[in-house]
Structures are given as C-alpha cells and as structure tokens.
Amino acid sequence: xxxxxxxxxxxxxxxxxxxxxxxxxxxxxxxxxxxxxxxxxxxxxxxxxxxxxxxxxxxxxxxxxxxxxxxxxxxxxxxxxxxxxxxxxxxxxxxxxx
Amino acid sequence: xxxxxxxxxxxxxxxxxxxxxxxxxxxxxxxxxxxxxxxxxxxxxxxxxxxxxxxxxxxxxxxxxxxxxxxxxxxxxxxxxxxxxxxxxxxxxxxxxxxxxxxxxxxxxxxxxxxxxxxxxxxxxxxxxxxxxxxxxxxxxxxxxxxxxxxxxxxxxxxxxxxxxxxxxxxxxxxxxxxxxxxxxxxxxxxxxxxxxxxxxxxxxxxxxxxxxxxxxxxxx
Numbered sequence: 001x002x003x004x005x006x007x008x009x010x011x012x013x014x015x016x017x018x019x020x021x022x023x024x025x026x027x028x029x030x031x032x033x034x035x036x037x038x039x040x041x042x043x044x045x046x047x048x049x050x051x052x053x054x055x056x057x058x059x060x061x062x063x064x065x066x067x068x069x070x071x072x073x074x075x076x077x078x079x080x081x082x083x084x085x086x087x088x089x090x091x092x093x094x095x096x097x098x
Numbered sequence: 099x100x101x102x103x104x105x106x107x108x109x110x111x112x113x114x115x116x117x118x119x120x121x122x123x124x125x126x127x128x129x130x131x132x133x134x135x136x137x138x139x140x141x142x143x144x145x146x147x148x149x150x151x152x153x154x155x156x157x158x159x160x161x162x163x164x165x166x167x168x169x170x171x172x173x174x175x176x177x178x179x180x181x182x183x184x185x186x187x188x189x190x191x192x193x194x195x196x197x198x199x200x201x202x203x204x205x206x207x208x209x210x211x212x213x214x215x216x217x218x219x220x221x222x223x224x225x226x227x228x229x230x231x232x233x234x235x236x237x238x239x240x241x242x243x244x245x246x247x248x249x250x251x252x253x254x255x256x257x258x259x260x261x262x263x264x265x266x267x268x269x270x271x272x273x274x275x276x277x278x279x280x281x282x283x284x285x286x287x288x289x290x291x292x293x294x295x296x297x298x299x300x301x302x303x304x305x306x307x308x309x310x311x312x313x314x315x316x317x318x319x
Binding site: 001027028029031032043044046049064066068071074075078079080081083084085086087088089090091 | 208210225226252253254255256257268269270271272273274275276277278279280281
C-alpha cells in the first residue's frame with residue numbers, strides 16, 4: 001500500500017459506482033454496480049487487481065476507497081433498520097461523482 | 099458446532115435433498131481421492147518449483163507459519179484493546195500497524211478493525227471469494243466460505259445473524275463489510291458487562307472466532 005497523492009474523492013463525498021459490465025477479472029460485486037453511496041475512507045493506493053490478474057504489474061497503483069451504501073438502496077425489500085449499511089472497497093476508476 | 103454453522107450437519111450423498119430441513123444450500127462435496135482442483139494445485143506447485151519461482155522450502159515454511167495462526171491471536175488483540183484505551187485508538191486508526199506492535203504481520207493485506215458498540219454491530223464477509231484476516235484468525239471456517247453465507251449475509255444479514263443466535267434489535271445499526279479487494283477486517287466486539295476487573299487472560303478466553311467475524315457476541319458467563 002502507499003498513500004494516495006491526489007485522491008479525487010474525500011470521506012463524506014457522494015459517489016456512484018459505475019454500472020458497467022466489462023469482461024475480465026473485476027472486483028466490483030454486481031450487486032454494487034450502479035449504486036450510490038458515500039466515501040467512508042481512503043484505504044490507500046494498491047496495484048490494480050484488474051491488471052494483476054493477467055500477469056501485468058498493476059502499476060500505476062490505483063486509489064482504493066471504502067464506499068458506504070444504504071442497504072435499502074441496494075435491496076428494495078431489505079428487512080432491517082433503515083440505517084443498516086453495506087460497506088465495500090471500490091477503486092477510483094469505478095467511481096463517479098454523484 | 100451445530101449452533102454456529104449453518105452448513106454443519108451430517109451429509110450423505112446417497113439420498114436426495116428433501117431430508118427434513120427446509121433450507122437450501124449447495125451440496126457439501128467431500129471428494130474421495132484427489133479432485134480436479136487438488137490435481138491442478140499440485141501441477142501448478144510443481145511448475146512453480148521447476149521454473150525456480152518458489153522452492154519447496156518456501157511452501158513448507160508458509161504452511162508452517164499458517165499452522166501457527168489461530169483465533170487466539172485475534173482474541174489477544176481484542177482483549178488488549180479492551181484493557182488499553184491508547185492501543186484501542188491506534189488499532190481503530192491503523193489496524194495493520196497496531197497488530198504489528200503485537201508481532202502479528204498482515205502480509206500483503208491491510209487490516210481494518212471495526213468497533214461494535216451498543217448502537218452499531220459489524221459483520222464481515224467476502225462475497226467474491228473468501229478473503230479473511232488469516233494472519234490474525236487462522237484459516238476461515240467452512241461456513242464463511244460457503245455460498246450460503248457469502249450470498250445471504252449481504253442481502254439478509256439480520257436473518258443470518260439470527261441463525262447464529264445473534265438477534266439484533268432494529269435500534270442497532272448493522273454494518274455489513276464486504277472484503278472484496280485489498281483490506282481485511284476484524285470486528286472489535288463490545289466488552290460484555292460482568293467482566294469488570296477481569297485479567298487479560300480471562301478476557302482472551304471469551305473472545306471467540308465468531309465474535310471477531312461478527313456473527314456472535316462475547317458473553318461473560
């Protein structure tokens with residue numbers, strides 16, 4: 001891991017996860033694609049797993065964020081508290097300002 | 099383990115699946131002899147050694163190291179955090195650095211510690227595979243890797259927790275953490291009432307693996 005020099009997003013920012021379905025090794029679960037949430041924290045910069053998976057070096061490193069999404073925004077008939085959230089890690093190139 | 103493991107029951111494959119319980123799950127495969135994946139693992143291992151990428155010694159040492167990783171390590175981290183507020187602060191800010199203080203390496207991954215309180219409960223999953231804080235907790239239990247747990251705990255976490263005997267009132271916010279990329283997660287449970295004045299060793303004993311994955315909470319009794 002290394003520090004992110006110029007993060008595009010800061011904690012609290014509203015973001016949307018791209019609703020894309022590119023082929024290949026992606027670490028964005030399908031349930032999260034197209035969902036809106038807020039940046040919970042910046043995790044650091046890591047080699048891009050989408051490149052690492054195919055034998056490349058994954059460089060330059062990509063900023064990784066934790067995104068907090070309301071469960072009711074993912075599952076319309078979610079059973080629980082309206083405050084329940086799901087948090088997951090999303091690389092910057094999958095995030096769009098919301 | 100029947101109370102904590104949705105998939106732990108005797109399973110024989112010489113019958114159909116209408117066998118008296120009404121939950122659906124994938125068959126639990128117990129291969130006789132080497133299965134396809136096992137053969138593949140051996141083939142890749144042999145190739146890596148043959149090409150000089152790693153040595154047999156490297157593999158043996160890694161396995162030896164993994165054998166020393168158990169939930170007792172995580173329990174020590176939790177008990178220390180309960181006793182030492184300054185350590186707890188460092189643990190929540192930078193989990194990787196804090197566990198390194200206790201001689202626990204994270205390897206290539208980073209550790210995020212999420213804290214339970216009377217208002218917030220945390221539970222960990224890896225929906226894409228079975229990422230788990232192995233250097234802190236050892237190998238993951240089979241249920242953690244099961245499709246049943248991995249798919250359901252994101253959709254209906256409260257129902258899954260209830261199956262583990264953990265019933266949360268709606269006044270408690272539930273945070274489900276999908277370790278889908280480079281971070282690993284450890285739940286810091288709330289120190290239970292009735293443990294005032296306990297020694298660190300006594301505290302360690304009540305912190306189970308399931309508490310640190312977030313499907314259970316520690317009990318004083």
